[in-house]
Amino acid sequence: MIGLFTRGAGTAVPYPPSGVDEQTAHRQGMRRGVLFAAIWLWPLVPTFRAIVAGHVHPVLFAVVGLLAFIPLYLAVVVRGFGDPDPVPKPRDHAMLGLLTALGLALALAYGAQPGGWTGLTLYLAAAGAALYPTPWAHLWLVGCVGALIGVGHLHGQHWSEIGDNAFNLVMAGALVLVVRRLMRLVRELRTTRDQLARAAVEQERLRFARDLHDLLGHSLSVIVVKSEVVRRLAERDPAAAAREAADIEQIGRTALTEVRQAITGYRTRAFAAELTGAGAALADAGIETTVRTxxxxxxxxxxxxxxxxxxxxxxxxxxxxxxxxxxxxxSRPDRWQLEIRDDGRGGAADPAAHGNGLRGLAERLAQVGGALAVIDLSTSHGGTGFVLRATAPEAAR
Structure with a gap:
């Protein structure tokens, strides 16, 4: 019986291989579930042997009843394990009701004859446990135990035999409930895995977009500034213009390298190097820059x-x-603080108003427990300029 329920559980969560749609994979899984469930109907072999040997009368009802009981049982069990919805549908109730009526009729009619006919109640217990969620499944098992005791007592079975059959019935039903629970956990784990995979892809997409914005935005701005310098120097100082053009070439090559590093995810920035590069870029733009560290x-x-x-x-x-x-x-008063202040025209004090750049910085700082603040001096302090302030704790989060 273990193989029946375990394999049935496996068919309940079909995960299609490459190139196979989910519906096709579900049908294939259901067929495999029926096949392996049928294999574990071997306890009915003595029942059929008793019929063939002529020990069962009347034989016609016994044969027809068993031939109807088996496919109906398979349908209910595979349906129970194969439907991710834990709430049985009306047709499920109807099939289980028909299966129960047929199984009890066979057990009552032939329980006193050879072939172990009272064992059909075990299949009834397994079918109900496969179909119903708890606590209804528990009540179903109690009812099946009561039916087994009643049928056994009616046909004069010894209490030890009835007890053994009741124990097997409870164990079979408990096994079904455990496997159904494992099935549900597997579904939840696979769903969680898929959600985590999608989240990881989304995070990587955001990282890639943020890095490209930060990398290319700065590099292209410097290239534009240096191109303007080249244009101004081209006539009066060709040598200086050539040097600036060489810088543009080097900046372009560096940008290409940084983009490749961003794609592979192994890109880091060195603060000291960025200070030097920022000072040079600001100077090329005609902005007097003071650095304090x-x-x-x-x-x-x-x-x-x-x-x-x-x-x-x-x-x-x-x-x-x-x-x-x-x-x-x-500076580092109590927390590390980096402040960039200019005397320009100012701007909105909301980081979201500055697009992807400042939003990306806020996200980077949040990852290390820091925060980003922007201050428009032209509106909040009656002056001119703009302040960008980043703060972060000494210890990493």
Whole structure:
């Protein structure tokens, strides 16, 4: 009986192989379930042997009844295990009711004859346990035990034999309930796995989009600034223009390398290198830049996050601020703080208003327990300019 219920459980959660649609895989699983359930009908072999040997009378009802009982039993069991919906449908109740009536009729009619006819109640217990959820399945098993005791007592069976049959019935029903529970857990685990896989894909897509924005936004802004410098120098200082053009080529090559690293996921930023690059880019844009740092070493988990803040902030200052000066200050009063302040035209103080760039920075800082603040000095402090402030704790989350 173990093989019956275990295999039946396996067919309840069909997962189609590559190139097979779910409906086709479900039908294939149901057919396999019927096949393996049929194999475990072997306890009925003595019943058929008694019929063939002429020990059962009247034989016609016994043969017709068994031939109807077996496919009906298979249909109910496979239906119970194969339907992910735990609530039986009206046709399920009808099939189980017909199976019960037929099984009890055969057990009552032939229980006193050879062939173990009272054992049909075990199949009734298994069918109900496969179909009904708890606690209804428990009540069904109790009813089947009562029917078994009544049939056995009616036909004069010894109480020890009735007890053995009742024990086998309860164990079979309990096994079905356990396997159904395992089936449900397997379904939930597979559903959770699929959800986690989709979430991982979504997170990777967001990471990729964020990295490309941060990488290409900065690189293209610097290329635009340096191209303007080349255009201004082309006539009066060709040598200087050539040097700037060489820088543009190098920036393009670096951007290609960074994009490849972003695709593979092995991309990190070095804070010190970004400070140098941001200062050079701001200077090329004609923005006087002051950098203030602390003697303390920036923790590794913040080096990458703050490097991205510097890159995005420098890009925004070059592209949007119209500033003449910019101050980049790293300090550590109680928490690490990185502040980029310019004297430009300012902007909205809502990070969401700045598009993907500042949203991406807020997400990066949140991953290390930090936060991002933007302050529009032209509206909130009566001055001019814009402040981008990143804060983060000393210890990694």
């Amino acid at each position: 602390t003697d303390e070493t920036l923790p590794p988990h913040l080096d990458d996050a703050f490097a991205w803040v510097v890159r995005e902030a420098a890009t925004n200052v070059i592209r949007h601020s119209g500033a003449d000066t910019c101050v980049i200050a790293l």
